[in-house]
Amino acid sequence: MTLDARTWTAPALPDLDQDAAAKLRRLIDGKAKPLGALGRLEELAVQLGAIQATTAPRAERATILLFAGDHGMVEDGVSAYPQAVTAAMVSTILDGRASINAFARTVGAEVRVIDAGVAADLPNHPNLQNAKVRPGTRSAVREPAMTAEECIQALSAGAEAANRAIIDGAEIIALGEMGIGNTAAASLLLHRLGPAPLEDCIGLGAGHDEKGLAGKHRALAAAVARWPGYGPFEVLRQFGGLEIAGMAGAALAAAAARRPVVVDGFISSAAILAAVRMQPDLLPYCIFAHGSAEKGHRLMLERLGARPLLDLGMRLGEGTGAALALPILKSAAAMVRDVASLAEVLGQA
CATH class of the missing domain: 3.40.50.10210 (Nicotinate-nucleotide-dimethylbenzimidazole phosphoribosyltransferase (CobT), large domain)
Incomplete structure (x- = not known):
């Protein structure tokens, strides 16, 4: 195929996973911290999950x-x-x-x-x-x-x-x-x-x-x-x-x-x-x-x-x-993965 401007179009991209994003927001809100206390780190965790279509975002590699x-x-x-x-x-x-x-x-x-x-x-x-x-x-x-x-x-x-x-x-x-x-x-x-x-x-x-x-x-x-x-x-x-x-x-x-x-x-x-x-x-x-x-x-x-x-x-x-x-991305993913929920903390008290 000859390459020219008429034969190249930007690829279609998948939609962000809004279901995963909503679940992540609820999961983060339930962590052992005040609501929104981690600021943009919480937003970043939700963004990572919506992109990767998961409630367990990954940022190690x-x-x-x-x-x-x-x-x-x-x-x-x-x-x-x-x-x-x-x-x-x-x-x-x-x-x-x-x-x-x-x-x-x-x-x-x-x-x-x-x-x-x-x-x-x-x-x-x-x-x-x-x-x-x-x-x-x-x-x-x-x-x-x-x-x-x-x-x-x-x-x-x-x-x-x-x-x-x-x-x-x-x-x-x-x-x-x-x-x-x-x-x-x-x-x-x-x-x-x-x-x-x-x-x-x-x-x-x-x-x-x-x-x-x-x-x-x-x-x-x-x-x-x-x-x-x-x-x-x-x-x-x-x-x-x-x-x-x-x-x-x-x-x-x-x-x-x-x-x-x-x-x-x-x-x-x-x-x-x-x-x-x-x-x-x-x-x-x-x-x-x-x-x-x-x-x-x-x-x-x-x-x-x-x-x-x-x-x-x-x-x-x-x-x-x-x-x-x-x-910062690694920390956002670690927050979702490793921070206890408020229910777990209260259950241990």
């Missing part, structure tokens, strides 16, 4: 899918760092020496790196999945970042990575990314799919000074002037990244398999924004880990109607915020 890809817009000055940093950081992650590795080890999560479009040949590694569509996107400042076929291939690669992790036992799918220039792509996605004024969407990214930020504004203004459309698939292919499309595909596949999707920061949320605009039923499957310090993320969360679990002033990416949120 989490896989962080870290998608990597380069961006042609780097040639137009949207980043303070050269494109070669993407491959260097992917190597550091595969060596187990990046921030995400430290956090993942601490919380007991697995990290899998998916090369969706790094502009370099990466050596084989047991934790690296080669799904390279092309060596980086084209510059969205001057032309579409991807063809329709390439965008679909990246979406499909993300879905395959999620499905593979689920087959291997993942109960939770968390999203992360690495790609120099990807805050520029995320800003463009927010501008068109939020929608939001462009100037409210653009932040410093990875280390811009004021002069660099002004250049980033000029480049992204040229990109939006080049193409005026708003259709979500087209916006993704015109302005997005291969790693962003990969995360969107992974989120949709995870939800189709009734797995919660833990979303990291600005870039991961941009992937979810695109995916939700293509398939609105995805949103209740998503758990937003933290509010990034990158300008535009709070606005993006507002447009999605999402409340992050954490606010730590972070803006690193790599899935670091998602990793730090995982113990």
